[in-house]
Amino acid sequence: MKHLTIIFPQAHSNYSTIACIAGIFEMFTAANAYCREAGKKDLFTVELAGVSKSETLYGGMFIVQPQINISSISKTDLIVIPSSVPFYQNTGQENELLMEWMRKQYKSGADIASMCSGAFMLASSGLLDGRSCSTHWAHADAFRQQFPKVNLQTDQLITDEKGIYTNGGAYSFLNLMIYLVEKYYDRQTAIYCSKIFQIEVDRNSQSAFSIFTGQKLHGDVMVEQAQIYIENKLHEKLSVEDLSANFAIGRRNFDRRFIKATGNTPVEYATRVKIESAKKALETSRKTINEVMYEVGYSDVKAFREVFKKNTGISPLEYRNKYNKEAGGNTR
CATH class of the missing domain: 3.40.50.880 (Class I glutamine amidotransferase (GATase) domain)
Known part of the structure; x- marks a missing residue:
């Protein structure tokens, strides 16, 4: 035995x-x-x-x-x-x-x-x-x-x-x-x-x-400012070049410091912030999936669905039906 x-x-x-x-x-x-x-x-x-x-x-x-x-x-x-x-x-x-x-x-x-x-x-x-x-x-x-x-x-x-x-x-x-x-x-x-x-x-x-909150206990002030900047620009499509330029730092050095501090690349971080915002909207509002998609900076339904599923394991529609009973009948 x-x-x-x-x-x-x-x-x-x-x-x-x-x-x-x-x-x-x-x-x-x-x-x-x-x-x-x-x-x-x-x-x-x-x-x-x-x-x-x-x-x-x-x-x-x-x-x-x-x-x-x-x-x-x-x-x-x-x-x-x-x-x-x-x-x-x-x-x-x-x-x-x-x-x-x-x-x-x-x-x-x-x-x-x-x-x-x-x-x-x-x-x-x-x-x-x-x-x-x-x-x-x-x-x-x-x-x-x-x-x-x-x-x-x-x-x-x-x-x-x-x-x-x-x-x-x-x-x-x-x-x-x-x-x-x-x-x-x-x-x-x-x-x-x-x-x-x-x-x-x-x-x-x-x-x-999971609930994505973003790692901010790292002590890198520049990266924390970049995180806040990303979180306040949900509706925009940000490029790493623009981000690094905004903080007067080279692209490669910016990437390296961001990954070391947060465990995510800047692009991954921005995506996770957007998806977390979309999740909250799908949980608490009666907005359509398209409305939520536009609010977090996506314009292509297929791309939004794929990114959402990659991060949550289920589609936006499945997620809303699972966590929002009031909006469950709205299929768009």
Whole structure:
């Protein structure tokens, strides 16, 4: 039988941590039960492990008690890091014990999966350096600043690279659970679990749920001024040449500083600002799609639709029908 270890993140736990722990136990219990119904043996045993005996959360509302100390587990097959309050390197001896244990287990062949902001713990171990990763879109700027060696892909719901899995925000951890069930059990077991828990299978993007706010914590005053300039010129088609000239800086140097500060090229940034504005209009107004398109500086319906879908995963019409009930009957 394989062994699954859920890491308890100690003082960094929150409501989502508890939800993730419960969800993992319930999902793998159901998968094992499905195996037994088919005349097979349970595939996984699941344990919650930490470095303390228990922790009381939210004024005594919850008491989380790890079943085993992490040091007592010499070999595991799958480690799952639940969502937690994002934390960084050098935050205490207990975290370093977790980091060292995870590195040792991965080197010995264990797979590791992180859920939502659990990616901060995984990245702190160094195991994500040079690899792709996803996390909650709300934490993207802080994550990029803290872990520049990690290839953050916040549009991706799930990443899978060399035995390390990560996923996007909040309760999308359930999609990762379905993915892991299929990976370790089989497709039919995953479909069964998706039906029992009513979770979509094969969902691969969190773009439709993200809110683009623009990274402004970088400290580059010129770039921040350029960002504000772009955000105030939604209706215009801006060229990088004009932007760089406006700030009296060469095009190549402007590009380099902008990408370093924001993680986007100036063109990408302008596009994301425009699409975010279009999303808000589609969510809250009864304007037609064409009206919204013109307001954010597009004149070609096909081009607008393609850019919108690239950034959100769905078409403008699908987006409006999903988030704006009042405007749902307006098909233009």
